[in-house]
Amino acid sequence: xxxxxxxxxxxxxxxxxxxxxxxxxxxxxxxxxxxxxxxxxxxxxxxxxxxxxxxxxxxxxxxxxxxxxxxxxxxxxxxxxxxxxxxxxxxxxxxxxxxxxxxxxxxxxxxxxxxxxxxxxxxxxxxxxxxxxxxxxxxxxxxxxxxxxxxxxxxxxxxxxxxxxxxxxxxxxxxxxxxxxxxxxxxxxxxxxxxxxxxxxxxxxxxxxxxxxxxxxxxxxxxxxxxxxxxxxxxxxxxxxxxxxxxxxxxxxxxxxxxxxxxxxxxxxxxxxxxxxxxxxxxxxxxxxxxxxxxxxxxxxxxxxxxxxxxxxxxxxxxxxxxxxxxxxxxxxxxxxxxxxxxxxxxxxxxxxxxxxxxxxxxxxxxxxxxxxxxxxxxxxxxxxxxxxxxxxxxxxxxxxxxxxxxxxxxxxxxxxxxxxxxxxxxxxxxxxxxxxxxxxxxxxxxxxxxxxxxxxxxxxxxxxxxxxxxxxxxxxxxxxxxxxxxxxxxxxxxx
Numbered sequence: 178x179x180x181x182x183x184x185x186x187x188x189x190x191x192x193x194x195x196x197x198x199x200x201x202x203x204x205x206x207x208x209x210x211x212x213x214x215x216x217x218x219x220x221x222x223x224x225x226x227x228x229x230x231x232x233x234x235x236x237x238x239x240x241x242x243x244x245x246x247x248x249x250x251x252x253x254x255x256x257x258x259x260x261x262x263x264x265x266x267x268x269x270x271x272x273x274x275x276x277x278x279x280x281x282x283x284x285x286x287x288x289x290x291x292x293x294x295x296x297x298x299x300x301x302x303x304x305x306x307x308x309x310x311x312x313x314x315x316x317x318x319x320x321x322x323x324x325x326x327x328x329x330x331x332x333x334x335x336x337x338x339x340x341x342x343x344x345x346x347x348x349x350x351x352x353x354x355x356x357x358x359x360x361x362x363x364x365x366x367x368x369x370x371x372x373x374x375x376x377x378x379x380x381x382x383x384x385x386x387x388x389x390x391x392x393x394x395x396x397x398x399x400x401x402x403x404x405x406x407x408x409x410x411x412x413x414x415x416x417x418x419x420x421x422x423x424x425x426x427x428x429x430x431x432x433x434x435x436x437x438x439x440x441x442x443x444x445x446x447x448x449x450x451x452x453x454x455x456x457x458x459x460x461x462x463x464x465x466x467x468x469x470x471x472x473x474x475x476x477x478x479x480x481x482x483x484x485x486x487x488x489x490x491x492x493x494x495x496x497x498x499x500x501x502x503x504x505x506x507x508x509x510x511x512x513x514x515x516x517x518x519x520x521x522x523x524x525x526x527x528x529x530x531x532x533x534x535x536x537x538x539x540x541x542x543x544x545x546x547x548x549x550x551x552x553x554x555x556x557x558x559x560x561x562x563x564x565x566x567x568x569x570x571x572x573x574x575x576x577x578x579x580x581x582x583x584x585x586x587x588x589x590x591x592x593x594x595x596x597x598x599x600x601x602x603x604x605x606x607x608x609x610x611x612x613x614x615x616x617x618x619x620x621x622x623x624x625x626x627x628x629x630x631x632x633x634x635x636x637x638x639x640x641x642x643x644x645x646x647x648x649x650x651x652x653x654x655x656x657x658x659x660x661x662x663x664x665x666x667x668x669x670x671x672x673x
Contacts, residue, residue: 188374193312199367200305200325203268206360207301208332209339210275210294211240213356215441216340216459217349219448219618224349225284226616229442229581229640233574236441239288241567244295245559252303252555253405256548260304265368271297272360279353302558307551310542311374314382316482318542319492323478323535330474330531333440334467341444341459377547412552415545416560421668422544424661425493426557428654429537432500432530433565435650438573439507442640445577449618449637451516461520470527473499478535489669490662492540496533497658503530504652511644512593530651533658543669573647581639582608585615585631596642611635 188196214221214236222232255263274293281287305325313321336356343352417423440462447458477495484491506526513519538554545553583600586607614620615632624632 188312196312196371197309197321197324199363199371200309201328201331202363203264203301203367204305204325204328205332205335206268206272206356206363207298208329209336209356210271210360211298212236212333212440213275213336213340213352214291216337216444216455216462217344217352218441219445220344220349220455221287222445223617223619225287227284228612229445229574229577229618229643230571231284231574232445233438233441233570233572235284235288235291237437237570238567239291240295240298241562242295243292244299245562245567247296247299248303248555248558248562249409249552251300252551253408255300255304255307255551256408257400259373260308260551261368261371261373263300264304264308265364267297267300268364268367269297269361271295271301272357272364273297274357275360276354276357278357279350303551303555306538306542306554308371308374310547310550311376311378315543319482319485319535319539320478322538322542323474326478326531326534326538327471327474329534330467330470330527333470334463337444337459337463337467339459339463341455341457341463345454345456408549409552409556412545412549412556415549416541416553416556419668420663421493421661421665422540424657425537425540426560428496428500428657428661429533429557430561430565431650431654431657432496432533433561434569434572435647435654436530436569437566438569438647438650439644441570442573442577442644443511445618446511446637446640446644447516447519449633449640452633453516461516461523465520466523466527468527469524470531473528473531474534476528477532478539480532481536481539485669489666492536492669493658493661493665495536497655497662499529499532500651500655500658503527504648504655507648507651508645511641511648533654540665540669569647573643576646577636577639577643578612579608579639580642581618581635582611584638585611585635588631593638593642593645596638597646600642 214232218232218236221227222229251263251267271294274290274297277293278287278290281290306322309321309325310318339356340352343355347355415422416426443462444455444458447453447461448455453461477499481492481495484495503526506522506529510519510522510526513522541553541557542550580596580600584596587599611632614628615635618632618636620629620632
C-alpha cells in the first residue's frame with residue numbers, strides 16, 4: 178500500500194546518505210579490483226614476459242566475458258529477491274578472487290582469477306542502481322547516481338596510488354592481496370547496516386508530494402522463461418528503441434571503450450617514456466587524474482539535474498560538451514616532452530570527461546519501470562562492457578604492439594603523427610621482431626646498451642601512439658550525446 182501523503186518518510190535523509198555512502202564504497206572497491214591490473218601491469222609484464230595484447234586481455238576480455246554474461250540473470254534475481262543479499266555475496270566473491278590473483282604462478286592462473294573477479298562484479302551495479310532508485314526520487318536520481326559513480330574515479334585513483342606504492346614496496350602479488358581482502362570486511366558491514374527498501378518507494382513518495390495519483394507496484398509474476406524473455410525484451414526496447422536513450426547508450430559505450438583502453442596502458446607509458454617508478458606513476462595517474470575526474474563526476478550529475486529544470490535535453494548536452502572538451506586535452510597531455518607538464522595538464526580533462534556518468538545512468542533508470550531497473554543496468558552493461566571493457570584494452574594493447582614494432586624496426590625518433598602514418602602506410606615490418614628481441618617490452622639482461630634503449634624507445638613511442646588513437650573515441654562519443662539531446666525532452670516528459 179502506498180504511504181499516506183502526510184506520513185513520516187520511511188527513510189531519513191541521514192540514513193539514505195549512509196546507504197549511498199556504503200554503495201559508493203562498494204563501487205570504489207569494484208573499480209580498484211577491476212583496474213589495479215593497469216598499475217601493476219608493467220611489473221607483471223616484466224616477470225611473466227607478457228605482451229601488451231596479453232595484458233589487455235587480462236584487463237579486458239577475460240574480466241568482461243563472465244561479468245557481462247552473468248549480469249542479466251543476476252539482475253533478474255535482483256528484481257525478485259533481496260538486492261542487499263546479492264550485492265553482499267558479490268562483494269565477497271570479487272574481493273576474494275582479487276586476492277587470489279596474487280597467488281597466480283603463470284598467465285593461465287592469472288586469467289582464471291580475472292574470470293572470477295568478473296563473476297563477482299557482475300552482481301554490483303545492477304542491484305546498486307535499483308537500490309538507489311528506490312531511495313532517491315527521479316529529480317535527484319542523476320545526482321545520487323553521480324555520487325555512486327564517484328566509485329569510478331575514486332577506484333582508479335586509490336587503485337593507482339595504493340597499487341603503485343604496494344607494488345614498489347611489497348611486489349605486485351601482495352598488492353593484489355592487500356586490496357582484495359578489505360572488500361570482504363565491507364561486505365559484512367553492508368549486510369548489517371543496509372535494509373531492503375520497498376520497490377518503487379521513492380517514485381510513489383515523489384508522486385504523492387506532487388499531488389499525482391499513485392498506483393502500488395504489482396508483485397512479480399511467477400518465474401517462467403516466457404515472462405523473463407518478455408521483461409528483458411521490454412528493457413531492450415526501452416534502451417535501444419528510442420532515439421535519445423539509444424544515442425546515450427552508444428555514447429557511454431564509446432567513452433568507456435576509450436577509458437578502459439587508455440587506463441590500462443597509461444602507467445606503461447609513464448614508466449617507458451620517462452623512466453618513472455610505479456609509486457610516482459600511481460600518484461600521477463591516481464591522485465592528479467583522480468581529482469579532476471571526481472569533481473567532474475559530481476558536477477555532471479548535479480549540473481544536469483539543475484539544468485534539466487530548464488530542459489531535459491541537458492541530460493545529454495552536459496556530457497556531450499564535456500567529452501568534446503576533454504579529447505584534445507588528453508592528447509595534449511600525452512604528447513608533452515616532460516612528465517611534469519603532462520601531469521599538470523591531466524588535472525583538467527578528467528573534470529570534463531566524467532560528466533557522462535550521472536546523467537547517463539539517471540536517464541536509463543528514469544526510462545524503465547520500477548521492476549526493470551536492475552535489468553536495465555545489466556542490459557546496458559552487457560552491451561557496453563562486451564564492446565568497451567572486452568574490446569578496449571585488447572584493442573589499445575594490439576595497437577601498441579604494432580606501433581612498438583614499427584618504431585623498433587625503423588629505429589630513430591619521430592612524432593606520434595608520423596608513427597601512426599607510417600603504420601597506416603604499411604611501413605615497419607613484422608612486430609614479432611620487437612616481441613622476440615624485447616620480451617615483456619624490455620631488453621634481456623646483458624643486452625647491449627643500444628638494444629636496451631631501442632626497446633625502451635619503441636615501447637614508449639608505441640604506447641604513446643596507441644593512447645592518442647584511443648582518446649579519439651571520446652570525441653566520437655560526444656557526437657552521440659549531442660544526437661541524444663534531440664528528442665530528450667519529449668522522451669522524459671512522456672510515459673516511461
